[in-house]
Amino acid sequence: MVETDVLCLQSESVQHMKKEKILVIGASGQIGVELTLALRKMYGGSQVIASDLREENELLKGTGPYVSLDVMNKEMLHVQILRQNITQVYLLAAMLSATGEKNPPLAWHLNMQSLLNVLDIAKEEKLSKVYWPSSIAVFGPTSPKVDCPQHTIIEPTTVYGISKYAGEFWCNYFFQRYGVDVRSLRYPGLISYKSAPGGGTTDYAIDIFLGAKEKKQYACYLKEDTKLPMMYMPDAIRATIELMEAPAEKIKVRTSYNLSAMSFSPSDITSEIQKHIPGFKSTYSPDSRQSIAESWPQSIDDHEARAHWGWNHQFDLEKMTIDMLANLNAL
Secondary structure (H helix, E strand, O other): OOHHHHHHHHHHHHHHHHHOOEEEEOOOOHHHHHHHHHHHHHHOHHHEEEEEOOOOOOOOOOOOOEEEOOOOOHHHHHHHHHHOOOOEEEEOOOOOHHHHOOOHHHHHHHHHHHHHHHHHHHHHHOOOEEEOOEEHHHOOOOOOOOOEOOOOOOOOOOHHHHHHHHHHHHHHHHHHHHOOOEEOEEEOEEEOOOOOOOOOHHHHHHHHHHHHHHOOEEEEOOOOOOOEEEEEHHHHHHHHHHHHHOOHHHOOOOOOEEOOOEEEOHHHHHHHHHOOOOOOEEEEOOOOHHHHHHOOOOOEOOHHHHHHHOOOOOOOHHHHHHHHHHHHHHO
């Protein structure tokens, strides 16, 4: 290919990206903040509309447009999508596992109706793509504990897991019946220093770093040997964007892809932190979140994501710990 052909292709790619107008729902949440910033870096600040019921996150201010939006109000959502000429929606609003168990009917209603509202509008307005995250919470006590495969027994025991599994089939249904290009990842526990966790069972893996920095101690609500699948947020953001940027013919799973990077227990991460903060100690007082954690797999097999669209993680426990502590110390 001659140089002029390469330049033409690059120019066409840039023009295509400029045409896309993206709405991020739940932009002030744990995933939403970093995903919005990454999308704005790619597409330009004005092309990515951040929205949430909460106030705009400080990290988003000045980087692009922000609207107050209730995804449960379908008419309001539809008006915004038309008004802003939206072509893609990232739906991140949800009630997570631990919080959801405190109010199961509300968790079910929020998690299901928000998705159905977006899918209905995507079908009607022929949006180019929709992203909706699932979770390892879809798995239950009968799922394989080690290297849990993409296709296996799935019997979730939390309302969050039930809503995510039902949502996966709604995504598949809208793709198969109406051609809505909706894509999804089953996130493991996500770890970030930029924004606060949102009420998940794996949140200890964020809080433990804050405890190490501030007090050199941490009281963990899980048993020390409770191993769970985890991922550093930069990997999760990259996986999300790579999935959405992949050609449609490479997306062969239309429920939700397994996604993996590392697995560790509270004692594992404590030991890793102690390499950098020698006096750090963790204590363990398991609460209601322990039974949720025990219902999930200890590790995930994500070979289909790796084979279909080239997923590959960059952070293991050691690299993540170094980066987390460096960034927290810089705050």
